[in-house]
Amino acid sequence: MAAELFDLTGKSAIVTGGSRGIGEAAARRMAEAGANVVIASRDIEACEAAAGKINAALGREAAAATRCNVSRKEDLSALVAFAEDAFGAIDIVVSNAAANVHFGPSREIDDGAFAKIMTSNVNASHWLSQMTMPKMAERGDGAFIIVSSIGAFIGSSTLGAYGISKAADIQIARNLAVEYGASNVRANCICPGIVKTKFAEALWKDPKVEAHTAGQLPLRRFGEPDDIAGAVVFLASRAGAWMTGQSIIVDGGALVSMSTL
Secondary structure, three states, rough: HHHHHHHOOEEEEEEEEEOOHHHHHHHHHHHHHHOOEEEEEEOOHHHHHHHHHHHHHHOEEEEEEEEOOOOOOHHHHHHHHHHHHHHHHOOOEEEEEOOOOOOOHHHHHHHHHHHHHHHHHHHHHHHHHHHHHHHHHHHEEEEEEEEEEEEHHHOOOOOHHHHHHHHHHEEEEHHHHHHHHHHHHHEEEEEEEEOOOHHHHOOOOOOOHHHHOOOOOOOOEOOOOHHHHHHHHHHHOOOOOOOHHHHHHHHOOOOOHHHHO
């Protein structure tokens, strides 16, 4: 049956930035597909609320919550230990948490802001891969998924550092795919366009701006978190078993239409 392709029963997953937006949707949909999920972000109360909703909806203890600042290597190490203690071996990692602390031209960004973006958006995925993928390789199965952005493919006068970090994410996935492919461990990226999350609310909060910009997209709307969650389930499951080192663009057609975003 087709449903078997997307079945995650018995799998355990980590989702960073999992308390809201894309991360919350990904955690919820993976849990619905049978996985156990650890939801992590800097806001432990929001994580606990998200996990509680999943558990109440499914009638099982499918989700656990913990606090994690992905810019701190020690926090990521503690996250991995927490997940292993809660649900056993980690089969799936969704490296979703990201930061963008600068909006403006590259000439104006200071070293601290640039370093913060790179640490949260690049180093964190690198560290998480080191902490989880060797164990996946020992078991001969696993999926490492990085949430990148279509910002990796375009130049920007205002989001340049963020775009650099997201392009680096794509190369991380390529490298990991080559390193771990022989052990049946896959690494891929998802590159969303504008999704209606708090992280991107400056781009859609004004209804007039949203209507104007979304009206240029082939699908005539911005994305919802669930639009990205489906791609996560695909990459985490048997359905995506022969895909590695790739970047799935989920953007409502923005890049193919050359829309201005």
